[in-house]
Amino acid sequence: MSAPVVVYRFKDGVYINLTNRCPNLCTFCIKTKWKMSFYGNDLNLAGNEPAAMEVIAALEQELKKAPFREVVFCGYGEPTMRLEVLLFVAQTLKGWRAQCKYPPFSIRLNTNGLGNLINHKNIVPLLAQVIDEVNVSLNAPNAELWRKLVRPEPEYQDGYESVVEFIRLCTEHKMKRVVASCVDTTIPDSQAVRRVAEEAGAEFYLRSFLDA
Ligand code: SF4
Numbered sequence: 057m058s059a060p061v062v063v064y065r066f067k068d069g070v071y072i073n074l075t076n077r078c079p080n081l082c083t084f085c086i087k088t089k090w091k092m093s094f095y096g097n098d099l100n101l102a103g104n105e106p107a108a109m110e111v112i113a114a115l116e117q118e119l120k121k122a123p124f125r126e127v128v129f130c131g132y133g134e135p136t137m138r139l140e141v142l143l144f145v146a147q148t149l150k151g152w153r154a155q156c157k158y159p160p161f162s163i164r165l166n167t168n169g170l171g172n173l174i175n176h177k178n179i180v181p182l183l184a185q186v187i188d189e190v191n192v193s194l195n196a197p198n199a200e201l202w203r204k205l206v207r208p209e210p211e212y213q214d215g216y217e218s219v220v221e222f223i224r225l226c227t228e229h230k231m232k233r234v235v236a237s238c239v240d241t242t243i244p245d246s247q248a249v250r251r252v253a254e255e256a257g258a259e260f261y262l263r264s265f266l267d268a
Pocket residue numbers: 078079080081082084085086087132133134168193206
C-alpha cells in the first residue's frame with residue numbers, strides 16, 4: 057500500500073493535505089466514494105496529521121520538481137481545523153516568495169467557511185496576512201438547504217450565517233481574490249447562491265463536481 061500523501065499535484069497547483077477532519081459530511085464529498093484517494097494519491101492520513109516542519113519538508117521536495125502557479129491548502133479535510141500549522145506553513149511560503157526562491161505563485165485556501173466557529177474566534181485577520189486567495193464552499197442560498205447538503209455535525213447546524221460572514225470578512229480584509237462556490241450538480245437555483253456570494257462581496261463560481 058502506498059504511503060499517505062501530504063503534498064500532491066493537481067493541474068498547475070501544489071496541494072497540501074493537512075487533515076482529514078471536517079465538521080461536515082457533504083452529500084457531494086468524494087472522499088468516501090473514492091476511498092480517500094485522489095487521482096492516485098492516497099490522502100488518508102489515518103490520524104497522523106503532519107507537523108508543520110513535515111509539511112515544509114514535503115513542499116521543499118515537491119516545489120523544485122516542476123513549475124507551479126499556486127500552492128493550495130485543500131486535501132480531504134478542512135484546513136482551518138489546523139489553524140496554527142496552516143498559518144505557519146503559509147507564512148513560510150510567503151517568505152520563500154519574498155526571497156524569490158521559486159517563480160511567482162499564489163497561496164490559496166479552500167475552505168468550508170466554518171473556520172471562525174471551529175476556532176471560536178475571527179480567524180480572518182490572521183489568514184489575510186498570509187493567504188492571497190480564498191475559495192469558500194458556500195453551497196446553498198439559505199441555511200435550510202445548506203444543512204441538507206453539507207450535513208454538519210450537531211454543533212455546526214447553525215453554521216450557514218457564519219459561512220456567509222466569513223466570506224464577507226475575507227472581502228473586507230481585501231484578500232486578493234475571494235470566491236464563493238457551489239457545485240453544479242447539487243443545486244436547482246445557482247443564481248440564488250450567486251446573489252448571496254455577491255452580496256457578501258465575493259466572486260461567484262459554479263464549480264463542476266471535480267474542480268479543486
Ligand atoms: S467540507 Fe469538504 S471535506 Fe468536508 S465533507 Fe464537505 S466536501 Fe468533504
